[in-house]
Amino acid sequence: MLIFEQSHTGRASNAQLPADNDALSSLPADALRTTKPNLPEASEMQVVRHFTRLSQKNFSIDTHFYPLGSCTMKYNPRACNTLASLPEFTGRHPLGPSLHGQGFLKCMYELQGMLKEVTGMQAVSLCPAAGAQGEFAGVAMIKAYHDNRNDTQRCEILVPDAAHGTNPASAVMCGYKVREIPTGKNGDVDIDALKAAVGPQTAGIMLTNPSTLGVFDRKIKEIAGIVHEAGGLLYYDGANLNAILGKVRPGDMGFDVIHMNLHKTFSTPHGGGGPGAGPVGVSKRLKPYMPVPIVGKKDQQYVLLDENDCPQSIGRMSAFAGNAGVLLRAYIYARMLGREGMPRVADFATLNANYLLKRLMAVGYDAAYPERRATHEFILTLKKQAKELGVTAMDVAKRLLDYDFHAPTTYFPLLIPECLLIEPTETEAKETLDGFIDTMAKILVEAEGDAQLLKQAPYTLPVRRLDDVKAVKQLDVVWKKTEVKQ
Amino acid sequence: MPFIPHSEHDISKMLSTIGVTSIDDLFDEIPDNLRCGNLDKIPQGLNEMEVTRLMRERAAQDGLPLCFLGAGAYEHHIPAAVWEITTRGEFYSAYTPYQAEASQGTLQLLYEYQSMMASLMAMDVSNASLYDGASALAEAVLMSVRANKKSKSRKILMPRSINPVYRSVTEAIVKNQAIELIDVSYDSATGQTDLTALQQFAGEDFAALVIPQPNFFGVIENVDALTAWATESKMLSVAVVNPMAMALLKPPGEWADEGVDIVCGEGQPLGVPLASGGPYFGFMCCKQQHVRQMPGRIIGRTTDLDGKEGFTLTLQAREQHIRRSKATSNICTNQGLLVTAATIYMSLLGPEGLKKVALNSHKNTQLLLNRLTEIKGVSAVFKASTFHECVVQVETDAKLLIEQLAKEHHILGGFDLSVDYAELGNALLICATETRTREDIERFATTLEKILDN
CATH class of the missing domain: 3.90.1150.10 (Aspartate Aminotransferase, domain 1)
Structure with missing residues (x-):
């Protein structure tokens, strides 16, 4: 039942209403609202119960194994939330003087330093609000760099066909044309195709390494050489940084600019679709163009550096300093991991992924790249099952929900048919992985016995498969008051 | 090991299943010369008690003026229930509701949010959030250029009475697509956007006029006249409003005869703490006719195999994960948790x-x-x-x-x-x-x- 359907005219959460104030209003009558907005009229307890019950209809990391590939659904330590929610942190006005923010700014300054060190970049700006905004900032810096050198013929960004959809979309938002580079048979970028594609029109390439195919591109140095030789720059999509944290640094691979997804690698919550944080790191030549504000130090005081301090900056991405509260959670997590904990993240994320892959292959699933080592994630392809049994990747994903496992990422990357992209993360215990493997084996047996069973799944959730076509054709995105049942 | 559950026994069993002798063997595809050394500049790890002491000291330094x-x-004021419920693990640690059946809580909440926001703004539809108010204005500007079928102009009229940082964020985001922002002055006596100054642009081609309410000076703009002028001049109208003010002031859907085309703004006043500037959330509403040009997630109500009501992501053909370079925006992760807080806030306040x-x-x-x-x-x-x-x-x-x-x-x-x-x-x-x-x-x-x- 919707919250609106529980509404009763005249009911209110009375403890939340401010006291009446008898000062005179000076508002002109024609500026005033005359219609009542359709907000619920409900008691505090009704509201609490309604949203608590809604929460119980969700799968989440706190309740379920959530092997959603490319999203790094690891445990979000509660301390990070508790400490970032201290009243001085949540109560700080973004335009308050740095005098009343030395504690907060020191955390941010140190976070910039730690991210610099672990990525091998020369400088970091924390302000992009999410990965896609980090991508935008990164590509805008590449553009500013070329423009500043009057190298204005560079109108193209290269993007491998396995890339996240955000990559081409970000490049276009920066005014670039996108050229796709195919993937070779072994999962690495097709070097010959890359060589053929680069030229004086190349502004740069956007790469994820390990790629979304779950493999580390071994020829990364060669790729960097080819693109740099042509005058282009290299952009690193940090979505998969969890795989290599403290093991290999994008700066050492030759990247000029990177973004990090702190809601992935640094374990800030995904929140049902955000907030994220997408800080950018740069090499020396892109340093002048970083988005502002950046945390700096002047006369032993931490301050926010702005357009006056960084006159060549590409500018601001949001009104204040980005998703500060997310950055604070990432800082606390990074301090708890410390220098010794960071490479352990990559170690155990990789151990879990390779263990899962090996055992899932043993129970009858096909790996997309069986001859390759898995990184922190890997791809299964159900091409064979689709052809022989008529069971798709989506069917397996939906059936997993019945067994209390969140589904892996389905149908991404697009170039692998019937794929499941599986990322267990380092925070899952062996017995959880074993339970998942047993269930996957059981589902395969079910598929062989009665494919229809899978095609109708799930059966045990609050709803069964939803009619997405109807959702588009009979668009219902806003509840209307006339629907109140009397 | 913090947050890693593996015992020595687990590790050796797993390694032998994989067929390697050490975890390091799993990195054998990475060229040796790329491997990095110790991260000496990063401090050693702290346990929870130590990091609690550190963060309390830092917080105390900042005070509460x-x-x-x-x-x-x-x-x-934010009611206690807002963040008590918002930080329940089921909301806090879930992700984008791609698997609708396992995300009905978040999806229904977002549908309720869209309904509340559309009603508060008196608009047809709302999306499920953008990053913040300033970047939402940038998205609204890009959207107005796509949606204005009567004009090919890439010029936008932007009052000087708008929050200056919104202008600079918009500039930073739209300039690479050759979109130009043209200043409109304000009346120095009233602080309102100057209607007579607007006349100098009459007959010129623009994609949209931006209308703040209230404007950056806190001043209530003459929104009916501004909206009517935009419509007469064949440009779209883009409102930037404080959602709290809309409980008191005439909402953008009722400005002039037909209301504005697009509304955006900063959602922070609705239950989100100041927190040094974020995370907040941007909101966006529009007329039904523009919905396919809207950026960001949109949730729709539909039915399942048994005919039961349910909720799902809809109109995904606008989005980057489907349309890639032809998407309406690059936005993916947005501000879901803040919208959760705002929905609970609006429900409690009524x-x-x-x-x-x-x-x-x-x-x-x-x-x-x-x-x-x-x-x-x-x-x-x-x-x-x-x-x-x-x-x-x-x-x-x-x-x-x-x-x-x-x-x-x-x-x-x-x-x-x-x-x-x-x-x-x-x-x-x-x-x-x-x-x-x-x-x-x-x-x-x-x-x-x-x-x-x-």
Whole structure:
């Protein structure tokens, strides 16, 4: 039942209403609202119960194994939330003087330093609000760099066909044309195709390494050489940084600019679709163009550096300093991991992924790249099952929900048919992985016995498969008051 | 090992299953010369007790000054239930509801949010959030260029009375697509966008006119006339509003005869703490006819195999994960958790509560203005009515005054307008929401009196 359907005219959460104030209003009558907005009229307890019950209809990391590939659904330590929610942190006005923010700014300054060190970049700006905004900032810096050198013929960004959809979309938002580079048979970028594609029109390439195919591109140095030789720059999509944290640094691979997804690698919550944080790191030549504000130090005081301090900056991405509260959670997590904990993240994320892959292959699933080592994630392809049994990747994903496992990422990357992209993360215990493997084996047996069973799944959730076509054709995105049942 | 559950026994079993002898063997595809050494510049790990002590010390350093500062972020009371429920693990640690059957909680909540927001703005549809108010305006500008079928113009009319940082964020985001922002001046007596100044653009081709309500000075704009002018001039109208103000003021869907085309703004006043500027959330609503040009997630109500009602992501063909380079925006992860808080906030306050918060904020700012302008050397700048912020001129250096108030008296005495609006002289933008008491206002006033007296 919707919250609106529980509404009763005249009911209110009375403890939340401010006291009446008898000062005179000076508002002109024609500026005033005359219609009542359709907000619920409900008691505090009704509201609490309604949203608590809604929460119980969700799968989440706190309740379920959530092997959603490319999203790094690891445990979000509660301390990070508790400490970032201290009243001085949540109560700080973004335009308050740095005098009343030395504690907060020191955390941010140190976070910039730690991210610099672990990525091998020369400088970091924390302000992009999410990965896609980090991508935008990164590509805008590449553009500013070329423009500043009057190298204005560079109108193209290269993007491998396995890339996240955000990559081409970000490049276009920066005014670039996108050229796709195919993937070779072994999962690495097709070097010959890359060589053929680069030229004086190349502004740069956007790469994820390990790629979304779950493999580390071994020829990364060669790729960097080819693109740099042509005058282009290299952009690193940090979505998969969890795989290599403290093991290999994008700066050492030759990247000029990177973004990090702190809601992935640094374990800030995904929140049902955000907030994220997408800080950018740069090499020396892109340093002048970083988005502002950046945390700096002047006369032993931490301050926010702005357009006056960084006159060549590409500018601001949001009104204040980005998703500060997310950055604070990432800082606390990074301090708890410390220098010794960071490479352990990559170690155990990789151990879990390779263990899962090996055992899932043993129970009858096909790996997309069986001859390759898995990184922190890997791809299964159900091409064979689709052809022989008529069971798709989506069917397996939906059936997993019945067994209390969140589904892996389905149908991404697009170039692998019937794929499941599986990322267990380092925070899952062996017995959880074993339970998942047993269930996957059981589902395969079910598929062989009665494919229809899978095609109708799930059966045990609050709803069964939803009619997405109807959702588009009979668009219902806003509840209307006339629907109140009397 | 923090947050890693593996025992030695687990590790050896797993390694032998994989067929390697050490975890390091799993990295054998990475060229040796790329492997990095120890991360010496990163400090050693802390346990929870140690990091708690550290963070409490840092927080104590910052203190909690008395706040009369707004300028885009507002201190409102947030009911305890809002963040108690929002941080339940089922909301906090879930992700984008791609698997609809396992995400009905988040999906239904987002549908309820869209319904509340559309109604508050009196618009047809709402999306499920953008990053913040400023970047939402940038997205609205890009959307208006795509959606205006009557014009091929890439020029946007942007009042100077809009929050200057919104203008600079919009500029940074849209300039690479050759979109140009043209200033429209304000009337120096009223602080409203100057309707006569707008006449100079008559007959020229523009994609859209941006209309703030209230504007950055807190001033209530003549929104009906501005909207009507945009419609007559065949450009779209893009409203930038404070959602709290819309509980009290005429919503954008009712401006002029047909309402505006697109509404966006900062959602922070609806249950989101100040928190140094984020995470907040941007909102966006539009007329039905423009919905396919809207960026961001949209949730739809539909039915399942048994005919039961359910909720799912819809119109995904607009989005980057489907359309890639042809998407309406690159946005993916947005601000779901903040929308969760805002939905619970709006449900707790209801239509009357929200109106009362808005009215009390308005009245407190009136009290503040009346009290401060009793002081010699302080005067009101604009004649037009204001919502919950207003501009005062002081006969002293505004920047130094603000610094002194903060440093010596722990009062955030407003926003210094002299950088962005030099023509206003030593002007301060001040704000008193429903959280300020008469005693708070008196403390600010007497402190200011003493400073200006010396």
